Amino acid sequence: MSEVDVTIGQTSHIGGRPMTVKVTRHRDKILSVLREWFRVHKQAPTLEELCVELEMQPRQRATLQRWLQTMRGIDVEWEDNAARSLRLLTTEPEVEPGLQIPVTETLRYLATGLADWEKREPEERSNIPKALRVGMSRMYLTSLLSGSEQAPSNLPEFFEWAKKPVVEWKPATEIKNLSKEVTLIEDGLVSDFALQWQVTGSDVEMQVQEKVLQDVLEYCRVNQLEDAYRALRKLIIERPVLPYPEYRRLLSSTQLRPLRDFLLQIYVDLVDLVSDNTYHFCPRCKYVMRHRRDGSYSCRNMTCEQLSAKLHLPPPTSVSKQEAETWKVVTPGVHRYGTLPGLCEIQLAEALTKMGVRVTLWPEIDEFDLLVEFSKKVRWAIDVKDWSYLDEERLRSVEYRFDTTETFVVFPDDRDSVLRIAVERQRLEPELGGVRLRLVKEILSEAKKILEKKNNA
Numbered sequence: 001m002s003e004v005d006v007t008i009g010q011t012s013h014i015g016g017r018p019m020t021v022k023v024t025r026h027r028d029k030i031l032s033v034l035r036e037w038f039r040v041h042k043q044a045p046t047l048e049e050l051c052v053e054l055e056m057q058p059r060q061r062a063t064l065q066r067w068l069q070t071m072r073g074i075d076v077e078w079e080d081n082a083a084r085s086l087r088l089l090t091t092e093p094e095v096e097p098g099l100q101i102p103v104t105e106t107l108r109y110l111a112t113g114l115a116d117w118e119k120r121e122p123e124e125r126s127n128i129p130k131a132l133r134v135g136m137s138r139m140y141l142t143s144l145l146s147g148s149e150q151a152p153s154n155l156p157e158f159f160e161w162a163k164k165p166v167v168e169w170k171p172a173t174e175i176k177n178l179s180k181e182v183t184l185i186e187d188g189l190v191s192d193f194a195l196q197w198q199v200t201g202s203d204v205e206m207q208v209q210e211k212v213l214q215d216v217l218e219y220c221r222v223n224q225l226e227d228a229y230r231a232l233r234k235l236i237i238e239r240p241v242l243p244y245p246e247y248r249r250l251l252s253s254t255q256l257r258p259l260r261d262f263l264l265q266i267y268v269d270l271v272d273l274v275s276d277n278t279y280h281f282c283p284r285c286k287y288v289m290r291h292r293r294d295g296s297y298s299c300r301n302m303t304c305e306q307l308s309a310k311l312h313l314p315p316p317t318s319v320s321k322q323e324a325e326t327w328k329v330v331t332p333g334v335h336r337y338g339t340l341p342g343l344c345e346i347q348l349a350e351a352l353t354k355m356g357v358r359v360t361l362w363p364e365i366d367e368f369d370l371l372v373e374f375s376k377k378v379r380w381a382i383d384v385k386d387w388s389y390l391d392e393e394r395l396r397s398v399e400y401r402f403d404t405t406e407t408f409v410v411f412p413d414d415r416d417s418v419l420r421i422a423v424e425r426q427r428l429e430p431e432l433g434g435v436r437l438r439l440v441k442e443i444l445s446e447a448k449k450i451l452e453k454k455n456n457a
C-alpha cells in the first residue's frame with residue numbers, strides 16, 4: 001500500500017478560485033446548447049460532453065457544474081448520482097427548491113475516491129478518481145451555497161484538509177456520532193473512518209473486501225468447506241507474518257490443503273513487501289510495521305498504535321534482514337480487511353471460551369461471526385463490529401437470527417467513547433427487528449450471569 005503523497009497532483013486542479021463572473025451571463029448559452037443537444041440526442045449529455053459543447057476546457061467542469069447548480073430547479077434538473085439525467089425544465093416551478101447536497105453522500109464520494117486513489121500506482125495519480133472529483137465538486141458547492149465556508153479547491157488543498165478532523169468542515173457537524181478526531185487521512189494513509197465510510201456507500205452485502213477473501217468465501221460455500229474456511233480465517237488473523245517452514249507445513253496440512261491456491265495469493269514474501277535492515281512487528285496485530293522518516297516504527301493501523309500504547313503491549317521479536325528472506329506476510333489488503341477486523345472477533349471468542357461456553361467462529365461458513373451456545377435452548381448469534389462510527393445503514397442490514405435466542409451486534413469497549421452504545425441503542429434498537437446492541441464487557445457479564453444461574457440450578 002502506497003502512501004498518500006500530498007506533493008503529487010499539482011497538475012490537476014478542480015474548481016480554482018470562486019468565480020466572480022455573473023452566472024446569468026452563461027445561462028442563455030447553456031440553455032441554447034442543451035436545446036440543441038436534445039434536438040440531436042435522446043440521452044442527456046454528461047458534464048464532460050456539455051463542457052465540449054460549450055467549448056470549455058475539461059478542467060472547467062467544476063465551474064460548469066457550479067453554473068448548473070445555480071440553474072437547478074429553475075431551468076434544469078437532474079438526479080444525483082445518475083449519469084445522463086440532466087433535463088430541461090419546460091415549466092417554471094412555483095417554488096424555487098432549496099439547493100441541497102447531502103453531506104453524508106459527499107463524504108462517501110470523498111472516501112471512495114481517496115481509497116481508489118491510494119490504490120493507484122504513482123504514475124497514474126495525476127488522474128483523479130471520478131469519485132474524488134465528484135466529492136470535491138460537491139464539497140465545493142456545499143461551501144459555496146452555505147456562503148461563508150471555504151472548501152479545498154484543488155488536490156493539494158484537499159489533502160491538507162483531509163488530514164484535519166472532518167468536523168472542522170462545518171457542514172459535517174450535522175452528521176450524528178461523528179467523533180471530533182476522525183480524519184480522512186491518518187498518518188499518510190487513508191483512515192479507518194474513510195474506509196468504513198466507503199463501505200457504506202458501496203454494496204452492503206459485498207462490503208469492500210479484498211477480492212481474494214471474497215473468492216475464498218465463495219469457494220468454501222460452494223464446496224462446503226467449513227473447517228478449512230475457519231482455519232484460513234484464523235490463520236490470517238493470528239499469523240499475518242510467518243516463517244517459511246511453517247507456511248509450507250500449513251499449505252500441505254489436511255485442513256488447509258483445499259485452500260492452497262488462495263494461500264499462495266494471500267501470503268507474499270516479506271522482503272518483497274518491505275525492504276528494511278530490521279523488521280519490526282505490531283504488538284497488537286503482529287503485522288510488519290512501517291519505518292517512518294524519523295526512524296521510528298509504527299503500525300499502519302492507528303487503533304493498533306493507540307491500543308499498544310494504552311495497554312503497554314510488548315513488541316514481538318524483530319527479525320533481521322537476512323532472516324526475513326524466508327518469511328511470508330499477508331498482503332496489505334488482507335491485513336486491512338481480514339486481519340484487523342478479526343482481532344476483536346477472536347478475542348471475544350477466547351474470552352467466552354475461557355468462561356466455559358461453547359463458541360463457534362464464523363458458523364455455517366460466515367453466516368455471522370460467533371455462535372455462542374450455553375445449552376440447546378440458549379444460543380446467541382453475535383456480529384462483532386469494530387467501527388469508528390455508528391453506521392446505522394449497516395446496522396439495519398444485520399438480520400435477526402430466528403434459530404438463536406438472541407442476536408447481538410457487539411462493539412469493542414474502547415470504541416464506546418465515540419459510539420456511546422448505552423445511549424444510542426435506546427433510539428436504534430426499536431428499529432432493528434430484535435437485534436440488540438452491546439459492548440464486549442456487557443456481553444461477558446450477561447454470559448457470566450447465565451452461567452452462574454446454570455451452575456446453581
Ligand SMILES: [Zn+2]
Nearest residue numbers: 282285299304
Ligand atoms: Zn497493528
